[in-house]
Amino acid sequence: MSFHPKMPYGTGWHRSERKLAELGPEFAYTPENQARFDAIVKRYPPEHRRSAILPALHLVQAQQGYITGHAMTFVAGQIGCTPADVEDVVSYYTMFFTQPVGTYVLYVCRTLSCALCGAERLTEALEEKLGIRAGQTDATGTFTLLEVECLGACDRAPVVMVNDEWHECARPEDAAALVDALRERGTAALTGCHLCVERRNGQ
Ligand code: FES
Numbered sequence: 001m002s003f004h005p006k007m008p009y010g011t012g013w014h015r016s017e018r019k020l021a022e023l024g025p026e027f028a029y030t031p032e033n034q035a036r037f038d039a040i041v042k043r044y045p046p047e048h049r050r051s052a053i054l055p056a057l058h059l060v061q062a063q064q065g066y067i068t069g070h071a072m073t074f075v076a077g078q079i080g081c082t083p084a085d086v087e088d089v090v091s092y093y094t095m096f097f098t099q100p101v102g103t104y105v106l107y108v109c110r111t112l113s114c115a116l117c118g119a120e121r122l123t124e125a126l127e128e129k130l131g132i133r134a135g136q137t138d139a140t141g142t143f144t145l146l147e148v149e150c151l152g153a154c155d156r157a158p159v160v161m162v163n164d165e166w167h168e169c170a171r172p173e174d175a176a177a178l179v180d181a182l183r184e185r186g187t188a189a190l191t192g193c194h195l196c197v198e199r200r201n202g203q
Contacts, residue, residue, distance in 0.1 A: 024068025113154035125175035
């Protein structure tokens with residue numbers, strides 16, 4: 001018996017399959033991040049405070065590495081919205097993580113320009129070097145490898161973003177050396193975005 005003609009009780013149709021994030025440990029910003037958030041939220045009129053959800057979540061991820069249920073509740077309290085509102089944002093954007101990731105997250109662009117210039121071979125070479133598949137984190141927790149869509153530097157394809165830094169013209173044959181260089185020198189090993197480099201050099 002059901003009051004809805006297409007949704008009989010007992011079938012499970014009415015149950016959401018959505019997986020909620022782990023609650024994790026209690027979360028609060030460090031004093032420095034709280035000060036950053038307070039400065040950010042002043043940029044928005046009070047009636048548009050929700051527009052600060054994205055930067056508020058970036059601060060969480062920079063502080064904790066990923067975003068837990070408790071962190072979403074904390075952000076909701078800072079913004080003045082519901083935890084569900086915050087979770088909607090977290091689950092929409094692929095660059096927010098709800099599970100721990102490696103120290104270095106390697107995002108390999110797989111969209112057209114990069115695909116034509118060997119992105120697939122680049123991913124395969126990184127998989128071979130790291131001993132993982134795209135979507136996984138290595139056993140040491142140092143590297144997470146992901147495939148993503150256009151990173152906005154199509155004229156320097158193939159492009160890999162490592163955390164927040166660009167590495168342009170990334171040839172598959174250089175993949176192993178890139179991983180070694182990241183281990184040795186961190187993100188200083190990356191080419192960076194050519195526009196930032198040219199601006200820095202006054203070109
Ligand atoms: S297609 Fe790879 S950066 Fe645009």
